[in-house]
Amino acid sequence: MSSPDNQSSRRPPDPFELWRQIYETNERAWNTILERTVSNPAFAESSGKLLETFLSAQKTVRDNMRTYLEQVNLPTREDVSRLGELIVSLEEKVDQLDDRLSAIEAALRSQASAASADRPAATTSQPPERPTTSHARKQSSSRGTTP
């Protein structure tokens, strides 16, 4: 019967370990070459051309798909995203209303705080202005009767 050590010694050499050794020895050199290649203007130019080709193919696929979906009376991806855009723009309108409300609230708050700051001085120098209240009541009642 063979020992575990004998079994492992019979095992074929680990290809991963071999690859690892090669990688570790050469990583710096390979990376330097790759970095130099990437930094070369020619690389940027050729990757740009490659991207252009991919985009042309992508555009053809998208156009064909759109034409097909229109023929079979199905909404295209653009149609669905257009709906989404409408919802987003509606949300923007709600936000604009919210902005205005916040501005009004802020103005009312500052008016109220200014009024409360003035009130002690007003109570010592002047009696409360009841006519103003009745005037306001009159205004509100007249508003109520207006057709």
Place this chain on the structure above:
Amino acid sequence: MTSADVDDRRALEMVHAVLSAREAPVGVTPRELVWHKNKARLYRYKRQTPPTHRTPVFLVLPLINRAYILDLRPGASFVEHLLQQGFDVFLLDWGVPGDEDRTLDLTTLLTRYLPRATRKASEAAGHVPLTVLGYCIGGTLAACYAALYPKSPVEVRNLVLFTTPIDFSDAGKFGALTKKGVFPVEQLTSTLPLVPGQMPDLGAKLLSPLPTTIGTYMRLWDRLGDNGFDLAGWQAMYRWVNEGVPFPSAAYRQWIVEFYQENRLVRGRLEIGGRVVRLGNIRCPLLNVAASTDEIAPRPTTRAIINQVSSTDAQEIVLQGGHVGIVVGRAAKNGLWPRVTEWLTHHD
């Protein structure tokens, strides 16, 4: 157990580590939703005790990455660190755009999203000024925002930028890849409603090809044999790196053309909503954090802000490391974060 058995087991562990990384728990610090618009969400992180500082920190994240990078996981979270140091923390997560967001550009983000989000954050905190802290593209947006809206709707009390590109005249390899006449940005953005998240990621990987691809797995293999290896931390980071967010076409076009190709920001020619963005309008205290070996935002791109602003109090911290490494991870926990909170405390 033989060494071959150990290797087999480690290989299985490695496969499991990579495949289960997408389920790694991230961004778990408790928070509440304060405001939302379209896909953007403004969160306020929950505190056990009232904040000990008056000025809340408002975090602006990059568009192309998941926002949980600043709240990666317990013990490795910048947000958690800020909370522990007594700050009230808000985070603006741009979310994941869909096809319907193809016309969403940086102008819209700067004029319709950020002003509202800062106002909501300030209101929630009791109508107070904010410290605006931006990371990467989020930093560029934060700088533009601070220049456009220094006092209103909310006073920007301090501006903090993490690895933020500002001057694109020498943008390194990424600048070369996106050069005018070479990079088909118009064709790209007119064909695709969204620029896939993999594309900026591929660009980042091309900056340092081997260590960011094969090297990742080689290092994992080595570390799996180490008893002290923090596998959960590795998985969280791996998940973040591979979970890119698509860029709305209009925003991408504006980013590449107006920032990278035409370098309008530092030239004083960037127009947002009919107004020119003048970095000189920034007068609040500024802390600029840069990484010495940053390939994504190289030093020439991050250096310029200090001379562009009118702040009398403008400080820069340059740390040894890369674009992400100085902001998250063990080095950040012991190096950057305490320095930032110390600065924030001093400027509260």
